[in-house]
Amino acid sequence: MIHRASQLFLPTLRDDPADAEAISHKLLVRGGFIRQVSAGVWTFMPLGWRVHRKVEQIIREEMDAIGGQEMLMPVLTPAELWEKTGRLDIPEVFHVEDSPYILPVTHEETVTFHAREIQSYKQLPQLWYHFQTKDRDEPRPRGGLLRVREFIMKDAYSFDRDEESVKVSFEANRGAYKKIFERCGIEAYDVVAESGIMGGKFSVDFLAPSGSGENVLVRCQNGDYAADGDIAEAVPRVPTFPETLVAPEEISTPGVTTCEALADFLGVDIAATSKAMPVTKPDGSVVLALVRGDDRLSEMKLYDAMPGESRPSTDEEIRAAFGASGGSLGPVGFAGEVIADETLRDGQFVAGANKDGYHLRGVEAGRDYEPRFADLREPKEGDRCPVDGGTLEFLVAVEVGHIFNFGSFYSKPLEATFLDEDGQEKPLLGGSYGIGPGRVMAAIVEQHFDENGIQWPRSVAPYDVHLVVLPGADEIALEAAEALSANGLDVLLDDRDQRAGEKFADADLIGCPIRVTAGKKSLEDGRVDVRDRATGVERRLSVAELGKEV
RNA sequence: CGGGGCGUAGCUCAGCCUGGUAGAGCGCUCGCUUUGGGAGCGAGAGGAUCGCCGGUUCGAGUCCGGCCGCCCCGACCA
Secondary structure, three states, rough: EEHHHHHOOOOOOOOHOOOOHHHHHHHHHOOOOEEEEEEEEEEEEEHHHHHHHHHOOOOOHHHHHHHOOEEOOOEEEEEHHHHOOOOOOOOOOOOOOOOEEEEOOHHHHHHHHHHHHEEHHHHHEEEEEEEEEEEEEOOOOOOOOOOOOOOEEEEEEEEEHHHHHHHHHHHHHHHHHHHHHHOOOOOEEEEEEEOOHOOOEEEEEEEEEEOOOEEEEEEEEOOOOOOOOOOOOEEOOOOOOOOOOOOOOOEEOOOOOOOHHHHHHHHOHHHHEEEEEEEEEEOOOOEEEEEEEEOEEEHHHHHHHOOOOEEEEEHHHHHHHHOOOOOOOOOOOOOOOOEHHHHHHHOEEEEEEEOOOEEEEEEOOOOOOEEOOOOOOOOOOOEEEOOOOOOEEEEEEEEEEEEEEEEEOEEEOOOEEEOOOOEEEEEEEEEEEEHHHHHHHHHHHHHHHEEEEEEEOHHHHHEEEEEEEEEOOHHHHHHHHHHHHHOOOOEEEEEOOHHHHHHHHHHHHHHHOOEEEOOHHHHHOOEEEEEEOOOOOOOEEEHHHHHOOO
């Protein structure tokens, strides 16, 4: 197939758009792939839509390969369904004014509505999917296609009879996702996602390292460990402890309220200090979370250690519970519960004395206070791999896929049950598996570009070949285009009346994997120049060779 | 929702501090010369109620107030 650039709606831009920061945002806009309509709301222009559809097709093939059945569920969804599952109050849900409908963020309710037609274990398992628009009133769209308010998602849903079967479905989808990302040319890691907030259900994220993104991927340089930065377990360095004391010793630390200042003031390793973070539970009780002075408290992990709605304590609550202000708080003498990070299990630390302007040296867990231990710290640069002690890398990443085991969360309220072999009526066990092709596009660009533009992997490129026609070479260019097209390749024939430099610049920007140039040199020797976009390697081939070799 | 920034031509921006009748480059049209990495010369068209509303002033793109939109950081994120 041949498309003439002179007839396409393909507005490329010489300058970066003023409001773009992320590479993928800049290049996709400049290359004429996408345009913004309003914050987080985007149009895919002809070129962008071609890429989107290629990504879709890869996803479709891999879903079909594991037995997925494509269907299409509507966007408009009765709010009633969501009322039953308790998701109507999710703030991101768009409500349609003066109507009983909502615009859903995903389709679990709708798919479970249909799953009610499953009657017997004999019909299980099922795997259904569709590509459909999702609307989410995101508080903050950002980064071009990286986070948007409306997008097309491939969401798949599995239904199974028991946990064992759920596992099989889940792993099948995980495998399909790996193939999808591989085929799209994306380096992605499947990592266990934060599960605490979802009440123990299991989910896996696929994180693609990227120049910009909202997630942090923690990865061992030896390749044996990868995790979401929110919940990664990493091995912190061992502190240098001062001389051991038989009992805590009070010291005056006037005006010292941060661990950094404390370590400086006392001349001790900051890792040998402890940091107290009081939180208040719904019943009003104050719990003290304790981490090492050089660590940050992970809210996610604290939630895991102490489920329920807690929040940082107010100044008044702190004063009442400790008799001191923030900056001088510590576990010794505190009457409430203390949850201490594992790093505080051994050794003696400097802690707040619960007396403004004073700290205690030589505070030891188990001797001076009785904590409950938990993993509470945020992993950080310099930590070691929990598997082999190797160096950990912290990479900004984009979440390109999320697979989720939700059990009977939806089937129970929506009464989607089946009759099992033992004659018992049981709720279907579900899983959901999402990928946003638009975000995948952005991630591909984030991983494949240079200073001149995008370098699409062949599998998703808008066209296989960008054929640059220079003056006088129209005839041989057309022959070349037809030879390539006859070979099953999609050709962008740049027949615009523009200078060579501009055409080359556009070709680099748009990023088709192969560029063919027909120009003066072709007229001399009857051949064309074939250049690989990614490597820059160029060779001269006859039209006949083109058909065979490209 | 908190913090910061921005809003002037299709695009990228200057002008605002210090108020006085709106600018540049790119783009667009035509011609000639050029033509293998964003050309040169000439001619030309069109183009911004300076985001909106209000205020101050003889006079507001410029100063003041309010609002809206967009971007970035944070919070949030099925």
